[in-house]
Amino acid sequence: xxxxxxxxxxxxxxxxxxxxxxxxxxxxxxxxxxxxxxxxxxxxxxxxxxxxxxxxxxxxxxxxxxxxxxxxxxxxxxxxxxxxxxxxxxxxxxxxxxxxxxxxxxxxxxxxxxxxxxxxxxxxxxxxxxxxxxxxxxxxxxxxxxxxxxxxxxxxxxxxxxxxxxxxxxxxxxxxxxxxxxxxxxxxxxxxxxxxxxxxxxxxxxxxxxxxxxxxxxxxxxxxxxxxxxxxxxxxxxxxxxxxxxxxxxxxxxxxxxxxxxxxxxxxxxxxxxxxxxxxxxxxxxxxxxxxxxxxxxxxxxxxxxxxxxxxxxxxxxxxxxxxxxxxxxxxxxxxxxxxxxxxxxxxxxxxxxxxxxxxxxxxxxxxxxxxxxxxxxxxxxxxxxxxxxxxxxxxxxxxxxxxxxxxxxxxxxxxxxxxxxxxxxxxxxxxxxxxxxxxxxxxxxxxxxxxxxxxxxxxxxxxxxxxxxxx
Numbered sequence: 001x002x003x004x005x006x007x008x009x010x011x012x013x014x015x016x017x018x019x020x021x022x023x024x025x026x027x028x029x030x031x032x033x034x035x036x037x038x039x040x041x042x043x044x045x046x047x048x049x050x051x052x053x054x055x056x057x058x059x060x061x062x063x064x065x066x067x068x069x070x071x072x073x074x075x076x077x078x079x080x081x082x083x084x085x086x087x088x089x090x091x092x093x094x095x096x097x098x099x100x101x102x103x104x105x106x107x108x109x110x111x112x113x114x115x116x117x118x119x120x121x122x123x124x125x126x127x128x129x130x131x132x133x134x135x136x137x138x139x140x141x142x143x144x145x146x147x148x149x150x151x152x153x154x155x156x157x158x159x160x161x162x163x164x165x166x167x168x169x170x171x172x173x174x175x176x177x178x179x180x181x182x183x184x185x186x187x188x189x190x191x192x193x194x195x196x197x198x199x200x201x202x203x204x205x206x207x208x209x210x211x212x213x214x215x216x217x218x219x220x221x222x223x224x225x226x227x228x229x230x231x232x233x234x235x236x237x238x239x240x241x242x243x244x245x246x247x248x249x250x251x252x253x254x255x256x257x258x259x260x261x262x263x264x265x266x267x268x269x270x271x272x273x274x275x276x277x278x279x280x281x282x283x284x285x286x287x288x289x290x291x292x293x294x295x296x297x298x299x300x301x302x303x304x305x306x307x308x309x310x311x312x313x314x315x316x317x318x319x320x321x322x323x324x325x326x327x328x329x330x331x332x333x334x335x336x337x338x339x340x341x342x343x344x345x346x347x348x349x350x351x352x353x354x355x356x357x358x359x360x361x362x363x364x365x366x367x368x369x370x371x372x373x374x375x376x377x378x379x380x381x382x383x384x385x386x387x388x389x390x391x392x393x394x395x396x397x398x399x400x401x402x403x404x405x406x407x408x409x410x411x412x413x414x415x416x417x418x419x420x421x422x423x424x425x426x427x428x429x430x431x432x433x434x435x436x437x438x439x440x441x442x443x444x445x446x447x448x449x450x451x452x453x454x455x456x457x458x459x460x461x462x463x464x465x466x467x468x469x470x471x472x
Contacts, residue, residue, distance in 0.1 A: 004083060004108065008034045010327055011097055011110035012080075013088050013269070016044020017313045018305025018320035019116030020071040025324040027080035029333060034081040034108075036088055036099060042075065043068050044118050045138065046313045054148040060173045061145065062166075064208075064313070071317065090446035091115070091273040095300050098446060105455040112300050112327045115270055116320060119263040119306035122285070122366065123423050124159060125373045128231030129259065130381055137167045137260035150176035153255030156240050158182035158229055161262040161364045162209070168216045180252060181216070182242055183224040184261070186367045196359035203356030227369065231257050261366045265307050268416055272444040274298050279437035282361045283310055284371065285422060286441045293326035294319060302326065310361075311354050318350040371423070372430045379427065380420035382413020387427050394431040400440045401425055414450055417442045 008031075012023040015037035027033040035042075043050040047068025058066055075082075083101065090098030097108045121138045128134065137157065143149040150171055155178050157168055164181070171178055200206055216222075223244060230241045231254070240254045264285035267277065276289040276297035287309045294302040304323040305316030322343055329339040373379060375388035385408045390398075393407045401417075401424045404410040410424050411417035417424075421442050429436040 004034060004081060004106075005032065006109075008032050008081075008108070008110045009331055010034075010112050010114065010324075011036060011108065012114045012116055013037075013091075013097075014044060014116035014118055014305070014307070015039065015042040015082075015084070016046060016116060016118045016305060016316065017068070017071060018118070018307070018316040018323075019044065019114070020075045021317045021320035022114050022116060022304055022324040022327075023080045024071070024075045024078045025321050026327060027078035029324075029328055031328065031331065031333065032081075033078075034083060034110075035075070036083045036086045036097070036108075038085070038087055040084050042072050042082070042084070044116075045142070046118075046316075047071070048142055049146040053145050055145065055174070057173075061170055065145075067313075087449050087451075088269065089449045089451050091269060091301065092446075093274060093298055098451075100451055100455045103452075103455065104458045105451065106459060111331055113302070114294070114320070114323050114327065115273075115301065115303045115307055116305045116316075117266045117269055117303075117307040118316070119310055120266045120418055121163075122261045122264045123379075123419050124259040124261040124366075124370065125377050125379050125387075125423050126229045126231065126259070126370070127374065127377050128233070128237065130378055131231050131233050131237045132235070133233070133237035133255060134231050134257045134259065137164055137258045138263075140258050141167050141170065144170060144174060148174075150174055151256035151258070152177070154179050154253045155256045155258070156180055156182065156252060156254045157258045157260070158184065158226070158240070158242075159260035160185040160366060161260055162360065163263065164260040165209075165213055165216055167258065167260070168220060169212045172216065172219055178220045179254075181220055181222045182226045182229065182240070183222055184226045184229065184367060184370060185224070185364060187225055189363050189365060193359050193362040196356070196362060200356035200359035204352070205356050205360070227367070229370070261370060262364055263306065263310055264422060265309060266418070267307065267441075268418060268444055268448045270296065270301075270303055270307065271441070272446050272448045273301055275301060275303070277441060279435065280309065281435075281437075282358070282365075284365060284426075284436075286425075286436075292322070294323035295326060300330075311357060314353040315350055315357075318346045318353060321346045322350070368430075371426045373423065373427070379423045380408070380410040380413070382415055382419070383409040385410050385420070387423075390424055390427045391431045394428055398428065399432070401428060401442050402440070404428070405442075411442045416444060416448055 010033045023035040050068035086101040228243045231237045232239045270288045302323045304320040328334040429439045
């Protein structure tokens with residue numbers, strides 16, 4: 001990692017739309033800036049492999065995807081340093097960043113940090129979701145973007161949310177086969193979403209969204225009001241079992257089952273850094289507490305993009321620029337008036353990008369029966385813990401997810417709670433008859449990503465300094 005400077009004015013973590021936009025603006029304004037990213041190429045999840053994708057026909061992935069290339073070019077010309085293939089496993093309150101790259105670790109100090117860690121798919125635990133052949137729609141989309149690969153055989157999509165329909169559209173344009181879409185959107189969501197329809201109609205979503213939905217529905221059988229779902233098979237998924245409303249059980253052959261229940265902020269690094277969080281009832285997830293500039297409760301740490309609350313790729317881009325302008329102000333480059341003046345067009349664009357968000361959040365809110373799974377369903381894949389075990393732990397006095405670590409090891413596996421945290425919170429809250437806001441979330445500690453002892457041993461720091469980064 002000799003190509004990195006000893007210290008930076010600004011470190012941006014995550015090279016999605018928020019991170020690219022933030023790093024570009026900050027570097028253009030004179031801050032020594034580094035963009036740290038786990039992937040080997042910029043773009044984040046939404047623009048994954050946008051500079052390297054083997055899918056050369058632009059109509060397959062759509063114009064919104066290729067917009068990511070418009071962010072990469074200015075970033076590369078901005079003068080910011082770029083560290084791909086870098087895992088950030090710690091951010092200390094001292095603003096020292098623990099990172100690993102090419103098998104070696106180091107601690108990188110910065111004067112300000114912007115976390116742009118983006119979103120992850122909401123866990124969708126159903127009976128059989130750990131079978132081979134069952135995967136998230138987001139993972140299927142990554143395979144399409146990075147390798148031009150699509151699933152073969154009998155393909156079933158199930159769930160709710162814009163990404164489910166976008167993947168179906170992209171699959172069809174790539175020439176892939178989709179046997180059926182099982183739509184789990186609750187019917188009552190439409191009634192609840194209608195008061196927000198006006199803003200949605202005035203947004204940029206409605207035209208593109210309707211065109212996409214109509215194209216998919218013309219070509220694929222869609223079964224709506226799906227109220228229960230399970231995957232069955234011997235060694236891999238072979239059958240999808242479901243119900244429509246209160247109807248009889250139905251069965252479909254499936255070689256691949258792609259699940260999706262929306263996206264939620266990836267809060268693990270912000271959590272481990274000590275940033276305050278709050279429960280977002282509209283999006284049914286925990287989000288970091290930030291102000292209008294993305295500033296958190298930890299001095300010198302900001303969050304931009306979907307990592308601070310789901311708003312979409314365009315909103316993330318503008319939130320990244322606002323966070324960068326605030327960093328310039330906090331570091332003494334811009335006074336308050338200049339910051340606010342320069343921020344005005346980005347705030348206007350952000351407001352436009354977020355118009356209609358309430359409609360989408362309400363319409364695609366997952367049904368309770370899928371957020372709070374049945375007893376036999378595995379909720380923690382790393383430790384193979386079922387929903388019944390979590391409920392039994394509540395009967396023994398467990399009041400929150402942190403205690404389940406002691407009782408069941410939930411959240412202590414390699415994913416550090418990313419795949420179980422939201423579900424464990426919902427199961428405990430339901431069992432106690434309280435809001436998830438009262439239950440709380442995991443208290444995470446660094447390292448938030450796996451790191452080897454060899455990497456720790458390579459740290460060119462004194463033992464007490466290493467301890468400060470790991471146990472801040």
